[in-house]
Amino acid sequence: MEFWFLISVLILMVIALLARVVLRDAARLRPWGRYNLDVYRDHLDEVERDLERAIISAEEASLLRTEVSRRILSADSAAKEQTNDGQTGPIGPVLVLAAIGIAAALLTYMQQGAPGYADLSLSDRIQAAEELRQNRPPQSNAERLTSPDPTAAPSEEFLALMQKLRSAVAQHPDDLRGQTLLARNEAALGNFIAAYTAQAQVIFFKQGSAQVADYALYADMLVHAAGGYVSPIAETALTATLERNPAHQKARYYMGLMYAQTGRPDFAFRLWQDLLQQGVEDPSLTPLINAQIEAAAFHAGVAYTRPELVSGAETNSGPSADDLKASDAMTPEDRGAMIAGMVAQLSQRLASEGGPATDWARLIDAYGVLDNPDPAARIWLEAQQVFAGNRDALRVILASARRAGVAQ
Secondary structure (H helix, E strand, O other): OHHHHHHHHHHHHHHHHHHHHHHHHHHHOOOHHHHHHHHHHHHHHHHHHHHHOOOOOHHHHHHHHHHHHHHHHHHHHHHHHHHHOOOOOOHHHHHHHHHHHHHHHHHHHHHHOOOOOOOOOHHHHHHHHHHHHHOOOOHHHHHHHOOOOOOOOOOHHHHHHHHHHHHHHHHOOOOHHHHHHHHHHHHHOOOHHHHHHHHHHHHHHHHHHOOHHHHHHHHHHHHHHOOOOOOHHHHHHHHHHHHHOOOOHHHHHHHHHHHHHOOOHHHHHHHHHHHHHHOOOOOOHHHHHHOOHHHHHHHHOOOOOOOOOOOOOOOOOOOOHHHHHHHHHOOHHHHHHHHHHHHHHHHHHHHHHOOOHHHHHHHHHHHHHOOOHHHHHHHHHHHHHHOOOOHHHHHHHHHHHHHOOOOO
16 A cells, blocks of 8 residues: 555655646736736826827826726726636646546556555565464364354254264264264254364274365364364365365365465465366355455455356256155156256256255255255255355255255
8 A cells, every 4th residue: 555655645746846837837927917007007107208298288198097097997807807717827727637646546556456455565475474374373263253053953852862872982982983973963963063073083093094075074064163264274184185186176165265364365266266167066165156256356456257147046946846746656767867857957056156045955855855865965064054144044954954864
């Protein structure tokens, strides 16, 4: 900001110098009315001299004095009007020029500068961002600031089963299957701290055989537990995910989020733009990216306008309740093909445009009909992030998740 302030000052200085020259020259100029006054006064003196030399009579001198005096009064009045009209100096254009110069400097700054940043060189900004990244708060700090917001109201029966599962895992902490079940069910309840604690044990017990999905799920739980903050430990999990699969879309989204949080919006913008251009397969990521990419571009100094998306709500709304009911009369093969086609259309639209809670609920219902609980559970987990804080939307999606058997 200081740079552009200095530019504005320099513009004002140049305009001031020009104004000084213009006004100085203007001060030397006299309105034409003043010149007429001088002429008439000289004429009056000539009348007196002619009278003294007896060139004119006293009567003629009196008539000439009256006429010249009348002209003097008229010229004096005209000179005063010219002064009041500002004709003695072009100060108005000078002020307009100054205003235009300042406005041009500010407009250039708003378009090319970065109003949200301090006045640092590029290398200083990069260094500051790296220091922020290396010294940012740990996971525990963010968790203390994150208020739990349970999205489901589990039944008493489910809570009893969860208590038994927790007790069993506590008695047999080296049970891989128990830790796996505990991690997923705690996440479904919104208990993300307990969920990632169990998932860390899953990775530990698998050792070298841990898969991309294990690290990606661990990172996802960490970010959820921290209220959307990508902590150093979450970054480590994301790095492990991308080392095993550099194209993992959710990990790349979270890395972009981490860069946005640590002063590198340029990296965030590039990652998110690449995801949108390649086509986002995960329907939960598109609305998250679209909500943040323009701000990242602005702070990175990139001129970017998010392309308008053509809604496909009317043609690709996914299977409705009537569609699912009508499919009961079909053969299993036809029924599966119909629902699979509708699911593909809905999933594609949600991935490119996002959609309302009802569409997410339909997608979960469709996976339930297809007896495919894994993607249904994944969509339910991601919906809790997309619609966090929107209890009405989550209530609609929760009903479908319960029907699909992935929530209680």
